Amino acid sequence: MTDTRRPATNANPSDAPSYRYDAKLANAIEAKWHDRWDEEHTFWAPNPTGLLSEGFERVADEPKLYVLDMFPYPSGAGLHVGHPLGYIATDVYARFQRMAGRNVLHAMGYDAFGLPAEQYAVQTGQHPRVTTEANIATMRRQLRALGLGHDSRRSIATTDVSYYRWTQWIFLQIFDSWYDQEADRARPIAELVAELESGARDAAPSTDGRPWSELDDVERRRVVDGFRLAYIAEAPVNWCPALGTVLANEEVTSEGRSERGNHPVFKRPLKQWMLRITAYAERLLADLDMLDWTDSIKQMQRNWIGRSEGARVRFPVVNHEGLDIEVFTTRPDTLFGATYMVLAPEHPLVDEIIPVDWPGGEQFDEWLETPAAWRGVFGADVSPTEAVTKYRRFATAKSDVERQVETREKTGVFTGAFAFNPTNDQPIPIFVADYVLMGYGTGAIMAVPAHDERDFEFARELEIPIVGVVRPPDEWLEARSLTPDVPAAEWPEPFVGDGVGMNSTNDQVSLDGLDTPAAKRAIGEWLRTSGYGEPTVNYKLRDWLFSRQRYWGEPFPIVYDETGLPVALPESMLPVELPEIGDFEPRIQAEDDDSVPEPPLARADGWATVELDLGDGPKPYVRELNTMPQWAGSCWYYLRYLDPTNEDRMVDPAVERYWMQSRRADGAPAAGGVDLYVGGVEHAVLHLLYARFWHKVLFDLGYVSTPEPFQRLFNQGMIQAYAYADDRGVYVEAADVEQRDGGYFAGTIPVTRLYGKMGKSLRNAVTPDEIYRDYGADTLRLYEMFMGPLDQSRPWNTADIIGVHRFLQRLWRIVVDEDTGAVRVSSDPADEETRKLLHRTIAAVRDDMATMSFNTAIAALFTFNNHLWRVVEERGAAPAEAVESLILMVAPLAPHVGEELWERIGHTTSLTYVPYPAADPALLVDEQVEIPVQLNGKVRAHVHVAPDADEAATEAAARADARVGELLAGKTVRKVVVVPGRLVNFVVG
């Protein structure tokens, strides 16, 4: 196999026929049609109203279709052939749907804010705007060459001031909203203020019990700010010193490194903007059911949201009247078995509960002396405070990477304090251990070692009592050679499944004998009545950390007054333009530097502070100096495509309704507005979760009409490629590798073949430009669609391209004489065979195009193309009806050749809106079908029958066949299975 050798398609062009479809001709045709489409505004999709409504009457009766790509980040690296796969697919689909009578909206924009542009700008010393615009121009040119049918009027970049003005506007809507739990939706903050003022809502829970009327202005603002969907919080955040910025949880890998750049990330407390995505956890989870997404993506979102049902339980701290430690547990039924508690090292209550000395003596009967192991490994003479302090230092010094790599041996230290197990008032010790995470639940747990792996391990380590409160099923015990009377402390491992309650009775409640679900209900009831807790639902999802210490992002439309509290700028002051500064470099910090990071915008002289009149006279204000994360702009671009020139609104409501009110395949109203969204699986949680969240806020506030943005999501696979490394493991340029003598060689150096992502790092990138040069864009399009199913990853193999190129050559040759350039199409009617094959092809291709099975659509077109070529060879020309249909069917896949041939056979207008061929059902049925005859399930003969022959007729036809007669001679037929139209099977003895 010679993957990398370029077939000499045009090796000797001077010798080839003058009018052959080769790369040179293809390039000329393609350039011509790009210009024509631009001039004729071929792909402009009219809106029902507004500036882009010209020509709407033409499509007023057509159903709309909104096809969307995940818009690209315009990187400086340029494209390789893997990048446009999804764009080609959506273009083929959109072109097909236009011909099938839909008003199709398909546009392309650029997600242009963000880290890489800024880093590149820093490296080259140029302003990020300059490099970004250059990158966009390059990418536009490369994508234009593919002939993508986008409505160019709707192209936006998130960095356009006219775009991010509305990103800022949306942020203001989020800032000016709160989540009404009873109504289960976001509402304007003004309505909350009204409720607080009228007394309809009690401010007390957030003000130490003081009523609204007794609060001063600043206190009132604090209360209201505490409700907002966008709020400032001092919280442990992901700090990436190497990038000089904080990151969202979603941007940190499981190895505790930044997704961009793979730098270490540390937790540190910082004051940052947060968006209250957690308020939407349940809806983000539940509404997944309405979407046509793959199960795996839905599952990834479900896992990220991480819903679990359980209970909150409050444990009173011994000797601290009124102080409770609240925990979340999914197994409240094991509460009687809680023999200790654990707080996360960062838990705020740790400092409050630590006693001066280790408990001992008469203090507690059970704990005559604090065991040495509980005091930590820091020496026997340290105090509880010292032990905990040292342990905390030990825990935080471990980076997330180390926590990951280590064998997860449980470590921890006793705080010296106790809490009462509320079921029996027994004091249980409270530990600090880093196996409990501050970021989940309440940052504290009740530990039930008999029924939890981690607690069991920890309890074994520190010799803490293990009390079984769930009797395992007999099989579990038998598998471990245990009997029911063996105490849990002697089990080899904890029992974590469902069983039957035991040792769980007090004066008020008994779980003994109850199965686990019943026990959960009973203890939930008891918690509620006793006041110790209540059943609840907990989510892994955290609020979205929304500020970044970067230059190249959207400025917040926020200023701070003398109180230090945030003030939203009025809509009339938008946009807040990104100021020009000389030095946009982030301040990179050392890993141990814990000074407050300085955002680049702090260096914007004359901008960072500003005098404004926000209604109470001119006053000095300090601007918010952080910028928004890259995800902000990508959260709503699909809405701006709808109405990109609207200066008064984010999107006109009538336009929004027109494009976003959708129906599902079965005709039912869809939850999401975008009919088809195609993109890579890498955005499964980040972008797709954030965009759904923003959409739901906008839905609650009445700015969009659907609860979800994207009805159908399609994840295209990745184009991968072989890569080659020498014996040092260094990658060599894949294009230079040859296969010979059963091995691979770069020159004379033997190399080994590997397989992976296409790109610079593996030195195996193939660029679209080289494929245009050697074959043309239509060949590239066709090849990418023919490689395999769109949702699968598949290897690029340049050698295979020749196949689809030959297809186009043959198609061309059917219509155009290669030597003379003359068009040859016969006006004679097509023969029977051709017509039947044509209509069968139409039926198959239409079907496949609608389901995006482009690879099999192309296979069917190959077959028909080959047939028509034989007709041309036999008769000198192919019948016009067949040629026209073939051109129209190929056109969405290879639009330039399609248009050119369409024009050459005599049409003067683009085929973009010509109806896609429809199959005549009468031509799809055969007079005779050949069906197999099996003996004991093995095919032994074939017979011809009418397609509608019934069982008896089919069996009779089979028996009448001479070959079948021979086979059955002398055998006893025990059973005959007849599937009319499919087969006959004789079961013989």
Place this chain on the structure above:
RNA sequence: GCCCGGAUGGCGGAAUCGGCAGACGCGACCGACUCAAAAUCGGUUGCCGCGAGGCGUGUGGGUUCGAGUCCCACUCCGGGCACCA
């Protein structure tokens, strides 16, 4: 560890409901054209076997007249999550 997805010729891949495995393309082989080669065109091509025939969809079992497709148990590969109480 948990949750998804996948495994079919030399290669990419086809195969509605369980009903002729390998459509279509690449490659390979043979032939036409050519002084020759490339390009182009035509034919052959799952494996074993001269043939009759046999064997074949990751492995082992099962259901069925019939299994790539359904069920059970596994292997390997890819992706996601991971001390989530």
